[in-house]
Amino acid sequence: KGSSHLPQQLKFTTSDSCDRIKDEFQLLQAQYHSLKLECDKLASEKSEMQRHYVMYYEMSYGLNIEMHKQAEIVKRLNGICAQVLPYLSQEHQQQVLGAIERAKQVTAPELNSIIRQQLQAHQLSQLQALALPLTPLPVGLQPPSLPAVSAGTGLLSLSALGSQAHLSKEDKNGHDGD
Numbered sequence: 001k002g003s004s005h006l007p008q009q010l011k012f013t014t015s016d017s018c019d020r021i022k023d024e025f026q027l028l029q030a031q032y033h034s035l036k037l038e039c040d041k042l043a044s045e046k047s048e049m050q051r052h053y054v055m056y057y058e059m060s061y062g063l064n065i066e067m068h069k070q071a072e073i074v075k076r077l078n079g080i081c082a083q084v085l086p087y088l089s090q091e092h093q094q095q096v097l098g099a100i101e102r103a104k105q106v107t108a109p110e111l112n113s114i115i116r117q118q119l120q121a122h123q124l125s126q127l128q129a130l131a132l133p134l135t136p137l138p139v140g141l142q143p144p145s146l147p148a149v150s151a152g153t154g155l156l157s158l159s160a161l162g163s164q165a166h167l168s169k170e171d172k173n174g175h176d177g178d
Contacts, residue, residue, distance in 0.1 A: 081100060085093055 078100075081096070085096060088096060
């Protein structure tokens with residue numbers, strides 16, 4: 001009786017052990033699956049963060065270039081003012097020097113106000129563009145559009161106007177001699 005009872009007990013323990021192993025395996029498999037999902041989620045977040053990093057780096061680089069360009073424009077405009085200043089009357093020279101000094105002492109709140117005004121003007125121009133009538137225009141006509149206004153484009157357009165005026169003077173002088 002003892003020997004017949006022992007194999008039955010071993011079968012029960014072996015079967016029980018196999019069930020326990022199977023349950024532990026399923027538990028480990030579920031943990032593995034959840035960890036794999038978490039790892040995939042972290043990998044996608046990492047790639048998204050890297051994408052943001054590249055985007056911010058490109059923006060930073062662009063702003064740095066724009067800042068250097070604006071500094072060069074300021075230097076050139078300052079040189080132009082210095083060249084033109086002696087030709088003004090004494091009274092106008094004092095007014096211009098005062099205006100130049102005031103322009104050099106711009107504050108952060110003033111810059112914020114200027115930027116806010118430019119953004120509002122840009123948004124207003126976009127709204128006006130949207131409010132244009134939807135009737136078809138005659139062939140060859142383009143709908144009116146206002147250029148985006150920013151500190152960079154404002155200064156760039158001023159420098160472009162100055163260089164165009166300079167070129168037109170050279171053209172006139174060159175043609176007078178012919």
